[in-house]
Amino acid sequence: MRHLPLPKTIILVFISTLELTACGGDCKSVLALPLKYQFLQQVSLVPYQEKYNIGDTIRFGFTDTGKMLLDTISNTFIKADSLRYTIRAGISRLDNYNQPIPALGYFYTSTNGLTFVQNTSGGSFAVTLFDTNLTACSAEPNLVYSAGVIPRQAGIYLLSFLVLEGINNCYNGSAEPAVVNFLFDLQDCNEDLLTGIASSSIDTADKAGYTKLALAKQVFIFEIE
DSSP states (O other): OOOOOOOHHHHHHHHHOOOTTTTTTSSHHHHTSOOSEEEEEEEEEESOOSEEOTTOOEEEEEEEGGGEEEETTTTEEEEOTTEEEEEEEEEEESSOTTOOOOOTTSSEEESSOOEEEEEEEETTEEEEEEEEEEESSSSSSSEEEEEEEEEOSOEEEEEEEEEEEEEEETTTOOEESEEEEEEEOSSOOOGGGGGGSOTTTSOHHHHHHHHHHHHTTSSEEEEEO
């Protein structure tokens, strides 16, 4: 995947606005250390649409050629071939405020063996979470993340990514003082869909926050019909 030039304003958004759920309580000790790296990972998505149908396949991922990752601290690409981490993808339904959480797999079916963790409550919203383990210290020439989902229920959803429980050095097992922030390599992230959600289904502050994240291309919002 090509890496687009990143405007300074976008980089500053990522430096100042970390995903609040990325670490929870598990990596406070890591984030308390001076960061060695703050990676910015661009993610592609196909097909790129605002609306999909039940049964469509939505694929997302990236390829880091030569295992080179952009470090926004030094603003350079570095060889990150000793890293191991888990990407957690979360798909949140935004238009069903305070509804009961359905059974696992109710919203989405994985197309290629993603490990579904759970349907859980993220604030007041139903969230489908699934994890993929990545390791750069392998014989493969590139670091590749490829995943796909098939929607099963209509609604308006938000797709986001985080690195679960920090980054490890896969040669010596030590924890690296590093974070990964994700940027969608898309024209826009459909923030206009938020205006169509009834006020009874989404909190005003949440709507404003999601709009800001979508404008910064940190989350992707889409509708299933």
